[in-house]
Amino acid sequence: MSQTTLKAICAAAIATCALASTSALAQVKIGFMSTLSGPAASLGQDMYDGFMLGVEHAGGKLGGAAIEVLKEDDQLKPELGVQIVSKFIERDKVDIVTGVTFSNVMMAVAKPLADGKAVFVGSNAGPAPLAGAQCNANFFFTSWQNDMQAEVVGKYATDKGYKNVYIMAPNYQSGKDNVAGFKRYFKGGVAGEVYTTVNQPDYSAEIAQMQAAKPDALFVFYPGGMGVNFVKQMRQAGLLGQIPLLSVSTTDGSTIPALKETALGVISGTFWGPDFNNAASKKFVADFEKKYNRIPSQYAAQSYDSALLIDSALKKTGGKASDKNALAAALRAADFKSVRGNFRFNKNGFPIQDMHVFEVAKDAQGRVSLKTASTPLKDLADPYVKDCPLK
Amino acid sequence: MSFNLLLAQSLNGLQFGVLLFLMAAGLTLVFGIMSFINLAHGALYMFGAYFAALVFAASGSFALALLAAALGVFVLAALLDAGGLAVLHKRDHLDQVLATFGMVLFSNEFVRWAWGNSPLFMDTPDALSNSVQILGFNYPAYRFAIIGVGLAVALGLYALIERTRIGMLIRAGASNREMVSALGVNIGWLNRFVFALGAGLAGLAGAMVGPILSIQPGMGEPILVLTLVVIVIGGIGSIRGAFLGALVVGVVDTLGRVLLPIWLRELFDASVANAAGPALASMLVYLLMVLVLAFKPDGLFPVKARQQ
Numbered sequence: 001m002s003q004t005t006l007k008a009i010c011a012a013a014i015a016t017c018a019l020a021s022t023s024a025l026a027q028v029k030i031g032f033m034s035t036l037s038g039p040a041a042s043l044g045q046d047m048y049d050g051f052m053l054g055v056e057h058a059g060g061k062l063g064g065a066a067i068e069v070l071k072e073d074d075q076l077k078p079e080l081g082v083q084i085v086s087k088f089i090e091r092d093k094v095d096i097v098t099g100v101t102f103s104n105v106m107m108a109v110a111k112p113l114a115d116g117k118a119v120f121v122g123s124n125a126g127p128a129p130l131a132g133a134q135c136n137a138n139f140f141f142t143s144w145q146n147d148m149q150a151e152v153v154g155k156y157a158t159d160k161g162y163k164n165v166y167i168m169a170p171n172y173q174s175g176k177d178n179v180a181g182f183k184r185y186f187k188g189g190v191a192g193e194v195y196t197t198v199n200q201p202d203y204s205a206e207i208a209q210m211q212a213a214k215p216d217a218l219f220v221f222y223p224g225g226m227g228v229n230f231v232k233q234m235r236q237a238g239l240l241g242q243i244p245l246l247s248v249s250t251t252d253g254s255t256i257p258a259l260k261e262t263a264l265g266v267i268s269g270t271f272w273g274p275d276f277n278n279a280a281s282k283k284f285v286a287d288f289e290k291k292y293n294r295i296p297s298q299y300a301a302q303s304y305d306s307a308l309l310i311d312s313a314l315k316k317t318g319g320k321a322s323d324k325n326a327l328a329a330a331l332r333a334a335d336f337k338s339v340r341g342n343f344r345f346n347k348n349g350f351p352i353q354d355m356h357v358f359e360v361a362k363d364a365q366g367r368v369s370l371k372t373a374s375t376p377l378k379d380l381a382d383p384y385v386k387d388c389p390l391k
Numbered sequence: 392m393s394f395n396l397l398l399a400q401s402l403n404g405l406q407f408g409v410l411l412f413l414m415a416a417g418l419t420l421v422f423g424i425m426s427f428i429n430l431a432h433g434a435l436y437m438f439g440a441y442f443a444a445l446v447f448a449a450s451g452s453f454a455l456a457l458l459a460a461a462l463g464v465f466v467l468a469a470l471l472d473a474g475g476l477a478v479l480h481k482r483d484h485l486d487q488v489l490a491t492f493g494m495v496l497f498s499n500e501f502v503r504w505a506w507g508n509s510p511l512f513m514d515t516p517d518a519l520s521n522s523v524q525i526l527g528f529n530y531p532a533y534r535f536a537i538i539g540v541g542l543a544v545a546l547g548l549y550a551l552i553e554r555t556r557i558g559m560l561i562r563a564g565a566s567n568r569e570m571v572s573a574l575g576v577n578i579g580w581l582n583r584f585v586f587a588l589g590a591g592l593a594g595l596a597g598a599m600v601g602p603i604l605s606i607q608p609g610m611g612e613p614i615l616v617l618t619l620v621v622i623v624i625g626g627i628g629s630i631r632g633a634f635l636g637a638l639v640v641g642v643v644d645t646l647g648r649v650l651l652p653i654w655l656r657e658l659f660d661a662s663v664a665n666a667a668g669p670a671l672a673s674m675l676v677y678l679l680m681v682l683v684l685a686f687k688p689d690g691l692f693p694v695k696a697r698q699q
Contacts, residue, residue, distance in 0.1 A: 039609050041508040171669040194652070195665050197673040201604050201613060204403040204534065205645045211528060212396050228510050228605030236515055236531035236603065238522030258510035258605060 027065040028095050028314065028321045031088035033081065033109075034124075035101040036073035040224055042254045043299050044073070044101050047123055049292055050300030051098065053284070054307025062307065063314020065321075070094065076101070078108030085109045089116035095321035096121060098306055101299075103127040103146060103174060110134060119327050123306040124299060126350060128177065132387035135348035138328050142305040142338075144271055145350045145382035146174065149248045150181030150221065152355035153269035155376040157186045157217060157246055164191040165246075166215035168206060170226060171195035178221035178248050184383065191215040199226060203233050215243065223249040228258045235262045251360050251370075253297020260368045263360040271351075272301045272340045273358045273370040280308075281339040295369050301339050312336035342379075348388040352381045395526040400649050401642060402525075406534045408641020409541030413596035414614060415621040415633040416548055417589025423628015423694065424565040425582050428484050430491040432618065433611025434498035435590045439464045439597025440606045441502060444513040447601070453516035457598045464594025469587040480582060495612070503608045513601040537599055544592065545634050552630060561585055565628065565694075617644075620676050624683050626690025635692050640676050647675040 032051060034044030048071060061067060070092055074081040081100070088094045089112065097113060098121040100106045106125035113120050114136050122141040130136070131145045157165055165188055169175035175195060183190070191213045194206055210218060222230045227250035234240050244267065251259065251266045253274075274285050274295050284304050288296040296304075313330035314321065321327050334345050346352050354375050361371040418432045439460040447456035471494075479487050514520075519536050522529040552558040564571045564581050572578040597611075604610065617640065625636020652668030659667070683691060 037503075039607055041503070045508060171666070193661070193665055195669045196648075197669050199613060200673075201600075202407055204406065204531075205400055205649045208396065208399050208403060208528060209649055212393070225510060225605035225607050225610070228607075229603065232515075232603050232605075233531070236520065236522065236533050238529040238531070254509060255605075258512050258607075260512050260514070262514065 027319060028062060028067045029092060030062075030067055030069045030310070031072070031085075031092060031094035031097045032069050032099045033072045033074050033084050033088070033097065034099040035076045035105070036071075037075050040076060040101065043124070043224075043297075044099075046253065046297045046299040047099055047101060047303040050288070050296065050303035051123070051307045053288055053291060053300075054304040054311070057283070057287070057304075058307065058311040062311040063317070063319050065314050065319035074101075074105050076105065078105050081105040081109045082112055085112045085118075086116075089113075089118055095119065095327075096310060098310070099123055099303070100125050106130065110136070110139075113139070117324060119321075119324055119331070121306045121310060121331065123303040126382075128382075128384050131348050131350050131382045132384035133389075135385075135388035135390055137349075137390055138324065140309070140328075140331050140345060140349045141351065142309055143302040143351075144353070144355075145384065146177050147181035147184070147384075148271070148353075148355055148380055148382060149269050150178040151185045151269075151380065151383075152357060152377045153219060153246050153248055153267070154182040154185030156267065156269065156357045156374065157182075157219065158188065159374075159376055160217070160244075161188075162186075162216040162244075163188045164214075164216045165189070166191045166210050166213055166218045167193045167220075168203075168210070168218065168230075169195060169221040170198045170200070172198050174223075175221055179219075182219050182248075185377075186219075188216075201229055203230050204237075207233060207237050207239065210243075211237070211239065217244040217246055219246045220250055221248045224254065227251065227255045231255075231259055231263050231266060241265055253295060253299065253370075256360065256368055256370070257294070259360075264362075264368065266360045267357060267373065268360075268370070269355060269357050270298050271353055271355055272298055273356065273372050275363065275370065275372055276339065276341070278337075278339070278341050280337040281341075284339050295363075295367065305336075305338050305340070305343075308336040308338070309334060346381050346385050347390050348382070348385045350382050350385070352379055354378045355380050395528070398526055399528045399530065400646060402530065403534075404642035404645035405638065406538050406641070407645055408638035409538050410596060410600065411614075411617060411621050411641055412541055412634050412637035413544060413592055413599065414618040415625065415637050416544065416630060417592040418618055419622040419625070419628055419630065419633040420561075421586055421589045422622065424561060424585055425480055426484075427480055427586070428487045428491065429586075429589075430488060430615065431494040431498065432589070432593050433615030434495050435464050435468060435593040435611070436597040436614060437498065437502060437606075437608070437611040438467060439594030440513075440601045440604075440610065441506060441511065441597075442594065443598030443601045444511040444606050447513055453519075456601075457595065460598030461591045461595040464597075465587045465591035467594075468590030469583055472583045472586050476586070477579065477583065499608045508608065510605040510607040513606055515602040533602060540595070540599060544595070545630075548630050557581075557584070617676065620680050622690075623680055624691060626693035629690070629692055629694040632690050632692035632694070636690065639691070640679070643679055644672075644676050648672040651675070 034047045036044040072084045096119045101124050103125040120139045124143050126145040247268045251263045312335045316330035355377040356375045357373045358370040359373045363369040442463040443456040443460040446459040519533040522531050621636045621640050625632030651672045655664035655668050
């Protein structure tokens with residue numbers, strides 16, 4: 001073989017490769033980041049599974065555009081989150097960043113996202129500063145502002161006429177935010193307010209103190225393993241059923257499989273439950289159960305909604321993500337069928353939505369799940385929007 | 392605070408202390424007798440909890456679950472020792488810390504891979520699921536079971552170490568291993584037995600906490616830190632020290648969590664007390680450890696043989 005032929009073949013090969021890679025290149029790149037390792041990994045996994053089910057329901061494309069989803073694990077480390085987001089924006093040149101499980105990671109990545117003028121669709125963490133003074137025209141959240149879930153439980157406690165509620169939460173920012181949110185809508189008195197060490201395993205001492213205070217009801221915020229520990233120990237002390245247990249993030253899709261019957265009767269507040277009776281929710285729940293063989297959590301639902309939201313926006317822009325302003329305007333329209341029913345964005349990019357209260361109960365198939373109890377707050381907007389300078 | 396409540400809280404402290412003892416007994420045996428620092432002790436506790444949850448779910452028998460956890464982790468530890476850990480016995484402490492820390496990371500990822508991220512479900516056995524009324528408080532019956540098992544283990548270990556031939560060999564091996572092996576005792580096998588015994592106790596502790604705590608990857612680390620505090624306070628290598636040290640830590644930690652915020656509320660306003668109370672309470676056992684190290688560096692109840 002002559003050298004020229006060889007050169008020609010090489011050139012042809014390279015050209016074909018280049019061609020092949022262009023055609024395989026996605027039109028829209030999405031950077032998905034959540035917490036996929038460590039004790040809270042089940043939340044991040046639910047978010048990813050929900051998001052990918054949304055993509056599947058949209059036909060494997062979003063808004064008719066072929067997509068590429070880059071999945072990264074922030075390991076619940078804010079500094080790692082910043083590195084990942086910088087990589088998404090500078091090296092991968094993604095069009096949309098989505099996900100983010102925890103508020104501390106969210107606060108850390110807010111600046112690089114804003115500096116990189118990225119379009120961001122958050123599907124869990126909703127810290128107060130991003131709803132208030134640091135709000136951003138390119139940020140959208142398909143979950144809730146952190147306070148909302150506690151506010152609805154506060155309203156529920158007021159509606160129930162509880163006079164004397166005991167409050168417990170871990171001693172860190174989210175714990176205090178949830179207590180503040182609860183108190184904002186609770187009009188009765190507080191029998192006691194106790195903050196425990198983060199990730200404390202045993203609550204026997206605090207439970208004995210609480211019993212001695214003889215409250216009408218107990219409000220707690222114990223996410224993840226803390227919630228599993230706390231509810232088990234309340235049950236064994238024979239107090240579940242005697243003192244109503246009102247909660248946020250304590251009995252959710254991530255902890256109920258570990259608690260099962262132990263958690264029956266516990267009340268919690270959020271925006272969506274697997275027994276919702278609208279078409280979008282039914283389809284989501286049925287297909288999620290079929291695909292992943294478990295009841296979807298609210299974290300999966302939020303992220304499923306984020307995929308549908310992106311799908312609706314890209315439909316409006318004709319599958320193009322190059323014009324950031326057009327994409328943000330299309331996202332703001334929120335023209336999609338949310339699993340929660342009514343959905344619209346406030347000017348700060350957080351939803352205005354109905355908030356519900358759920359009771360842990362058995363579903364039609366006898367599995368322990370969340371049952372909608374009531375809707376104490378309709379069309380709830382977060383309290384920080386007044387500090388947001390956006391129009 | 393009423394006297395009854397204080398008594399109930401002391402019972403909580405005792406129960407927590409007994410649980411810490413189950414962990415500390417194994418760690419102090421291995422550390423004191425073999426001079427082997429095993430950071431993977433918390434991982435063995437986690438395996439105990441997982442084995443118990445799986446066996447309990449499959450068989451419905453809590454006794455079987457406890458047995459499976461203790462024996463399962465005993466065998467696992469013996470295999471680990473035979474499979475390479477034994478090499479580390481002669482190495483210095485830094486190597487042991489690095490190697491066993493690696494095992495912690497590996498174990499957590501293994502558990503995650505094998506049984507998933509979500510916590511496992513384990514119910515309280517029916518016979519112990521009720522609460523008992525004492526002094527006007529609901530006290531969980533299961534917590535009495537923990538106290539009972541812990542005390543039984545303490546007595547059993549005392550009898551084993553002080554009253555049996557194998558216990559005599561263990562004590563002799565701790566003082567002078569060359570002499571013991573010169574007398575024809577296989578010191579390698581003796582060490583392996585001690586290591587597996589300590590691990591079995593950690594497995595039992597893991598199984599006992601299954602019904603009250605969340606069974607999840609990484610559950611062993613918080614308790615390991617407290618266990619290390621216990622053996623430092625109690626005196627390294629001493630079963631008696633581990634027992635008394637565990638009770639001290641359990642009671643101080645529990646009563647500190649309860650009393651500190653109450654006292655602070657009398658001195659400062661509520662928001663300061665609510666913020667400082669839990670922070671100070673969580674430091675209390677470490678402050679205690681600092682005091683013990685400053686004034687009695689060998690621990691409160693050191694091994695007598697070491698003082699010669």
